[in-house]
């Protein structure tokens with residue numbers, strides 16, 4: 580048959596796992612829902628979504644084509660086993676902030692969450708993701724953190740240990756949307772918008788070599804590894820968030836390459 584129709588109206592790539600990122604493609608003009616909620620589809624038919632740390636075991640993607648026909652795909656989401664990570668020896672003030680610090684943290688968070696709440700129409704995430712730094716994974720997504728003996732919210736990114744000054748590259752195409760020289764927890768902090776509500780954050784940097792508004796391609800050097808903010812040693816904290824839902828960056832890149 581010369582003009583075989585695709586078996587599915589929806590093409591999904593990614594890991595159906597807690598913290599997983601999924602990139603999809605549908606016929607232009609289709610609409611998509613995930614568990615009954617609308618997912619924004621770009622003019623080129625691309626879309627993106629993700630599963631949070633505690634995502635339920637089943638999800639449903641529904642595509643309505645321009646001709647009104649509907650296709651439903653049920654997804655089984657693999658659960659992750661989360662570690663408990665104890666970190667001791669942090670400065671007391673970085674674990675139990677004083678009132679002035681609390682005000683600073685609030686200001687930092689409002690800037691970070693303004694970016695995470697944005698929805699731009701680009702599909703720069705179609706470059707797919709690579710590791711921004713290569714090195715040992717020193718902190719995994721979703722682990723329950725106990726800092727100086729106090730239980731804190733789960734770790735919402737991946738930590739990669741690397742010497743101070745190691746280049747950090749953009750893991751995917753995007754636009755630099757936040758550059759901050761001194762956030763309370765995250766020190767020198769950078770955020771990239773990859774489009775359709777998918778953003779990433781880079782923390783504890785020693786230097787930032789891009790500016791807000793700059794468009795970067797995958798592999799472009801955005802700064803260097805440091806130990807600014809709340810950290811016990813030099814590493815990159817890399818976070819990935821879709822519409823306010825934290826995702827596991829490691830699920831977007833695949834395993835760390837050897838060597």
Ligand SMILES: [Zn+2]
Pocket residue numbers: 718734736737738815816817
């Ligand atoms: Zn981290």
